[in-house]
Amino acid sequence: MEAVYVDKHYSLVVECKQGSKKACYELYRLYAKAMLNVAFRIVGNIAEAEDVLQEAFTDAFKRMKDFRQETTFGLWLKQIVIHRAINMLRKRKLELVEIEEGQLENIPDTEIIDDSDLQYKVQQIKRAINELPDGYRIVLTLYLLEGYDHEEIGQVLEISENTSRTQFLRAKRKLNDILIRKGITR
Template structure:
């Protein structure tokens, strides 16, 4: 296993593969809060995020034999949670704003959002993000909070990379407007 990334919870995964319910519970205990947060940031509803969490762990434990530990268990589980969250949004018939030809050029000319000059409190940003349209919130969350790039977001959401970039720029602009109207930024 030289080339494979060794997960710090490797032994728990091995024990879980061997049928240890205690090891499965321990993996659940270690990862459930973080994965619930991932799901919640995407779907914006605690009840749905809890359902996604349970389904993701069920999927992970049922497919554990397929997990080859080329990455960490946490990253593998996070991918399951993100995909389940996106699938839920698709079931809600999430519609992304279509990018019109040439529109990206206009967006690119706009003034960038300067993070260095603005101090935010995390709670205020999270509250403001809840007010964003779902498409904006999902792309913003996947890009800023989950570390996906626009190509990966496009693949996960079945949209173009340009649509992801545009949604991200619009989300930042809308978030800035919300924060300005609330007096968080000037």
């Protein structure tokens, strides 16, 4: 038997499937800010993130009849946003570097944040993440912020799991360097 998730916005989804523009607008209003944040964390540019958001909602509303409640609407929409954002990066010719397995052992895995002055540091870290090259930023974002594992990242980006791990470790190292250079970590 197929799993069906109870979504707190289920009635809006049903109404939207039936063609209610009001319900579609309400779903947009409920999810737009969160989905814009997801898109922005991946593409790193607010104008492009807004484009991704509009394309994702347009796509979702066109495909609404295909949504089967096997997950929540929010998660389904988030997947569309992530795929659209990745496609936007591909248009920019996102380049991820393949690396040999033996090179992984030499990449340090260090802690980069301190609990003091947390809000300020969070903002600084977000800015530093945006300074990362696209390949590093997207893998770091998908892994740390969106909860994808390296196998899933590999599938989404059409790279090996090993490349995803490597990009993540390099992104952490580069992020740490940026934070040290800005005096955010010791």
